[in-house]
Amino acid sequence: xxxxxxxxxxxxxxxxxxxxxxxxxxxxxxxxxxxxxxxxxxxxxxxxxxxxxxxxxxxxxxxxxxxxxxxxxxxxxxxxxxxxxxxxxxxxxxxxxxxxxxxxxxxxxxxxxxxxxxxxxxxxxxxxxxxxxxxxxxxxxxxxxxxxxxxxxxxxxxxxxxxxxxxxxxxxxxxxxxxxxxxxxxxxxxxxxxxxxxxxxxxxxxxxxxxxxxxxxxxxxxxxxxxxxxxxxxxxxxxxxxxxxxxxxxxxxxxxxxxxxxxxxxxxxxxxxxxxxxxxxxxxxxxxxxxxxxxxxxxxxxxxxxxxxxxxxxxxxxxxxxxxxxxxxxxxxxxxxxxxxxxxxxxxxxxxxxxxxxxxxxxxxxxxxxxxxxxxxxxxxxxxxxxxxxxxxxxxxxxxxxxxxxxxxxxxx
Amino acid sequence: xxxxxxxxxxxxxxxxxxxxxxxxxxxxxxxxxxxxxxxxxxxxxxxxxxxxxxxxxxxxxxxxxxxxxxxxxxxxxxxxxxxxxxxxxxxxxxxxxxxxxxxxxxxxxxxxxxxxxxxxxxxxxxxxxxxxxxxxxxxxxxxxxxxxxxxxxxxxxxxxxxxxxxxxxxxxxxxxxxxxxxxxxxxxxxxxxxxxxxxxxxxxxxxxxxxxxxxxxxxxxxxxxxxxxxxxxxxxxxxxxxxxxxxxxxxxxxxxxxxxxxxxxxxxxxxxxxxxxxxxxxxxxxxxxxxxxxxxxxxxxxxxxxxxxxxxxxxxxxxxxxxxxxxxxxxxxxxxxxxxxxxxxxxxxxxxxxxxxxxxxxxxxxxxxxxxxxxxxxxxxxxxxxxxxxxxxxxxxxxxxxxxxxxxxxxxx
Numbered sequence: 012x013x014x015x016x017x018x019x020x021x022x023x024x025x026x027x028x029x030x031x032x033x034x035x036x037x038x039x040x041x042x043x044x045x046x047x048x049x050x051x052x053x054x055x056x057x058x059x060x061x062x063x064x065x066x067x068x069x070x071x072x073x074x075x076x077x078x079x080x081x082x083x084x085x086x087x088x089x090x091x092x093x094x095x096x097x098x099x100x101x102x103x104x105x106x107x108x109x110x111x112x113x114x115x116x117x118x119x120x121x122x123x124x125x126x127x128x129x130x131x132x133x134x135x136x137x138x139x140x141x142x143x144x145x146x147x148x149x150x151x152x153x154x155x156x157x158x159x160x161x162x163x164x165x166x167x168x169x170x171x172x173x174x175x176x177x178x179x180x181x182x183x184x185x186x187x188x189x190x191x192x193x194x195x196x197x198x199x200x201x202x203x204x205x206x207x208x209x210x211x212x213x214x215x216x217x218x219x220x221x222x223x224x225x226x227x228x229x230x231x232x233x234x235x236x237x238x239x240x241x242x243x244x245x246x247x248x249x250x251x252x253x254x255x256x257x258x259x260x261x262x263x264x265x266x267x268x269x270x271x272x273x274x275x276x277x278x279x280x281x282x283x284x285x286x287x288x289x290x291x292x293x294x295x296x297x298x299x300x301x302x303x304x305x306x307x308x309x310x311x312x313x314x315x316x317x318x319x320x321x322x323x324x325x326x327x328x329x330x331x332x333x334x335x336x337x338x339x340x341x342x343x344x345x346x347x348x349x350x351x352x353x354x355x356x357x358x359x360x361x362x363x364x365x366x367x368x369x370x371x372x373x374x375x376x377x378x379x380x381x382x383x384x385x386x387x388x389x390x391x392x393x394x395x396x397x398x399x400x401x402x403x404x405x406x407x408x409x410x411x412x413x414x415x416x417x418x419x420x421x422x423x424x
Numbered sequence: 425x426x427x428x429x430x431x432x433x434x435x436x437x438x439x440x441x442x443x444x445x446x447x448x449x450x451x452x453x454x455x456x457x458x459x460x461x462x463x464x465x466x467x468x469x470x471x472x473x474x475x476x477x478x479x480x481x482x483x484x485x486x487x488x489x490x491x492x493x494x495x496x497x498x499x500x501x502x503x504x505x506x507x508x509x510x511x512x513x514x515x516x517x518x519x520x521x522x523x524x525x526x527x528x529x530x531x532x533x534x535x536x537x538x539x540x541x542x543x544x545x546x547x548x549x550x551x552x553x554x555x556x557x558x559x560x561x562x563x564x565x566x567x568x569x570x571x572x573x574x575x576x577x578x579x580x581x582x583x584x585x586x587x588x589x590x591x592x593x594x595x596x597x598x599x600x601x602x603x604x605x606x607x608x609x610x611x612x613x614x615x616x617x618x619x620x621x622x623x624x625x626x627x628x629x630x631x632x633x634x635x636x637x638x639x640x641x642x643x644x645x646x647x648x649x650x651x652x653x654x655x656x657x658x659x660x661x662x663x664x665x666x667x668x669x670x671x672x673x674x675x676x677x678x679x680x681x682x683x684x685x686x687x688x689x690x691x692x693x694x695x696x697x698x699x700x701x702x703x704x705x706x707x708x709x710x711x712x713x714x715x716x717x718x719x720x721x722x723x724x725x726x727x728x729x730x731x732x733x734x735x736x737x738x739x740x741x742x743x744x745x746x747x748x749x750x751x752x753x754x755x756x757x758x759x760x761x762x763x764x765x766x767x768x769x770x771x772x773x774x775x776x777x778x779x780x781x782x783x784x785x786x787x788x789x790x791x792x793x794x795x796x797x798x799x800x801x802x803x804x805x806x807x808x809x810x811x812x813x814x815x816x817x818x819x820x821x822x823x824x825x826x827x828x829x830x831x832x833x834x835x836x837x
Contacts, residue, residue: 070496082488085670099671127719161692257721277575277578287807
C-alpha cells in the first residue's frame with residue numbers, strides 16, 4: 012500500500028487539482044478491497060462516514076433480530092427456563108471462546124462479563140496475588156485511558172503495592188526485581204500509538220513480573236497474539252472494534268498456566284465450581300469461569316454474541332493490512348487537503364507503532380469536530396486538542412477516508 | 425384477607441368438595457383486586473402460572489419496543505451521538521432515581537449498574553472505610569444467598585476485617601463495640617423470611633456499626649423505607665420483583681449523609697467528577713454517581729428503564745397488601761389440596777416475618793418442581809429440598825395461586 016506522502020502540503024490550487032486523483036485512487040482501492048463486501052454485515056446510516064468505531068462500533072446487521080428474540084421469546088415466553096433452554100447460563104464462557112481467536116487465545120481462557128474497569132480490578136488484584144512475594148511495585152502506563160490508572164491505584168492500595176506511572180516507551184527499563192505487576196495499553200487511546208506487546212511482555216517476564224494488557228484499542232483491529240507471546244492476563248472492551256454495542260460486556264483473559272492459582276477479588280457465585288450447590292464456602296471453578304462474578308447481563312451479552320458473527324471467515328491479518336492501508340491513505344489525503352500547519356499527526360507514521368486510528372492535533376479541536384460531524388463525518392474529540400479518527404476495516408472504505416480528509420480540508424479552507 | 429386455614433388438612437374426598445369453593449373464592453378475589461388490571465402491563469405466555477418472579481420477573485409489555493429502538497435507531501443510526509442525544513450517559517443515575525421511590529429513597533442516592541455482587545463489594549468496602557477506626561468485625565448473614573458471603577469474605581480480607589457469620593434472627597445480640605459493618609438480607613432467598621429492617625438498622629447504629637442491606641428479595645414486593653429507617657448502604661438486583669430482564673443491572677444506595685466520605689474500591693472513570701477531563705488523578709463525583717464504575721451497559725439499562733414503567737401509579741403498600749393476601753390464600757389452598765405431611769411450609773406464617781414467596785419443604789423437591797413445570801406451574805427448586813413459589817402482585821392473581829396449589833395436590837394425589 013501507499014506510504015505517507017513525502018511531498019509538502021499542497022497549496023489550495025494544488026489541492027483542487029489533486030481531488031480527482033485521490034477520489035479516483037479511493038474508488039480503485041475500494042474496488043479491489045477484499046474486505047469491502049463486509050460492510051453489508053453492518054447497518055450504517057446513509058450519507059455518514061463513520062470514523063468513531065474506536066469509541067462505539069457500528070451495528071452489525073444480525074443484532075436487532077437476535078435482541079428481539081431474546082426479549083420476546085427467550086425472556087417473555089420461556090422465562091426462567093431460558094437459563095438452561097436458551098443456554099443463558101454458559102454465555103460468558105461460550106462468548107469468550109467465540110471472541111478468543113480475535114485476540115489469539117485458545118479456548119477456555121476468555122470469559123465475558125462486567126465492564127473493562129471491573130475486569131481490570133480482577134486482573135490487577137489477581138496479578139498481585141500471582142506475583143512473587145516481596146515485590147512492591149505495580150508499573151502503570153502513564154498515558155493510559157484514565158480508568159485504568161484509577162483502578163490500578165485502588166488495586167495497588169488494596170494489595171499493598173505502590174502504583175508507579177511509567178512511559179510505555181520506556182517501560183522495559185523500569186522493570187526490575189521489585190516489580191510485581193505491569194499494566195500497559197496495547198494501543199494508546201489518545202495518540203493511537205501501538206506498543207510492542209511481544210517485547211514488553213518478554214521484558215516483564217525477564218524481570219519476573221506479571222504482565223497485564225489492556226486491549227481496548229487493539230482487539231479487532233490488529234493481531235494481538237495473547238498465547239503466542241505468553242501474556243499472563245488481559246482485559247478489553249467489546250464495544251469498539253468488536254462492535255458489541257454501547258457498554259457491551261468486557262472480557263478477561265487468564266492464561267491457562269495461571270488459572271489454578273488465580274485468586275479473584277470478586278468471587279461471585281457465578282465463579283463458583285458448583286454455583287447451585289449454594290455452599291457457604293467459595294470453591295473457585297476451574298478455567299476462566301472463575302473470572303465470572305454475578306449473574307450475567309443477558310440482553311447485552313447475547314447482542315454481543317450476535318455481533319461477533321460479523322467476523323465469520325475474516326482474518327485478523329487481512330484486517331490489519333487494510334487498517335494500515337486506510338490510515339496511510341487518510342494521512343496522505345489529509346496532507347493533500349488540509350492547509351499546511353493546521354493539523355499535526357500525533358499517531359506514529361511507522362506501521363509497527365500505529366494502531367487503527369489517526370489522531371490529529373489542532374487548535375479548536377472541539378469546534379472542528381463539531382463541524383465535521385455536521386458535515387456527516389463522525390470522529391471524536393479528546394481534550395484538549397486532539398481529533399480522533401478510528402478506522403474499522405470491516406465497514407470503513409477508502410472513499411470514506413478521502414471524504415473525511417476532504418471535509419476536514421473544507422473546514423480549514 | 426383470609427388467614428391461613430386452621431382446619432386440619434382434608435382427606436381426598438373433602439378436597440374434591442372444596443375445589444369449587446377455593447376456585448370460586450379465587451375468582452371473587454380476582455374480581456375485586458384493584459391491581460388485577462396491571463397484568464396487562466406484562467407479556468405472559470398463555471396457560472402458564474408464573475410463580476418465579478422472585479428469580480426472573482416477567483416481561484413488561486413496553487420493553488420489546490424500547491429495546492428495538494435502542495438497537496436500531498439509537499445505536500444503529502445515531503451511533504456515538506446517542507451518548508448525549510439519547511441521554512445514555514446519565515442513565516445510571518436517572519434510572520436510579522426512577523427506582524428510588526420503590527425502596528423509599530429520595531432522589532440522588534441510588535445508582536444503577538454492574539451486578540449485585542459487584543455493588544455489594546463496593547458497599548462493603550465502602551462501609552468498612554466509613555466505619556469507626558479500630559473495629560475489626562464484619563457480621564454477615566449466615567443464611568445469605570451465597571454470593572453475599574463470598575463477596576463479604578473478600579471485602580473483609582481486603583480491608584483487614586474478620587467476616588463473622590450471624591443468624592439474622594439473633595444479629596442484634598451479636599452487634600458490639602467491635603462491629604464495623606453488618607450485612608443482612610431483607611428477605612431470605614430460601615425461606616422467604618422477612619427480617620426487621622428498622623429494628624436491625626437501629627441496633628447496628630446503637631452499636632456504632634454501618635448497616636448494609638441486600639434488597640434482592642424485597643424490593644418491588646414490599647415497602648423498604650431506606651430513608652425512613654436511616655439505612656446506610658444497600659444493594660439489590662432489578663431482575664426479580666422489579667422485572668428488569670435477565671441479569672439486568674443492579675443498584676447501589678448510598679445515603680446522602682455518607683456520600684461525601686464514600687470511598688469506592690472500584691473508582692472507574694464513570695464515577696469521576698469530570699470524566700472527560702481524563703485527568704490522571706481520581707476525583708470522585710458528588711452524590712451517588714461516585715458509585716458508578718465503567719461504561720454503562722446501555723441495552724440492558726434502557727430495557728430496565730422501560731420495565732419500570734410497569735410501576736406507574738402503583739403503590740408499594742397496595743402491592744404488599746395483595747402479596748400477603750396471595751401468599752395467605754396459596755397456603756390455604758396448599759393445606760386444602762396437598763395430602764397431610766407431604767409438604768411443610770418454611771416461610772413464616774406471621775405477616776411481619778414473611779416476604780413475597782412461599783417455600784415448601786418436601787421430599788424429591790427437584791422432581792416435584794419438574795413435574796409442576798410440566799403442568800404449566802413455574803416455580804423453582806433450591807437444594808436440597810425446597811420448592812419456592814414467588815408471588816409478584818403486579819401479574820399474579822388468586823386463580824393462579826389456586827391452580828398452582830391444585831397442581832401440587834395432583835402430583836401428590
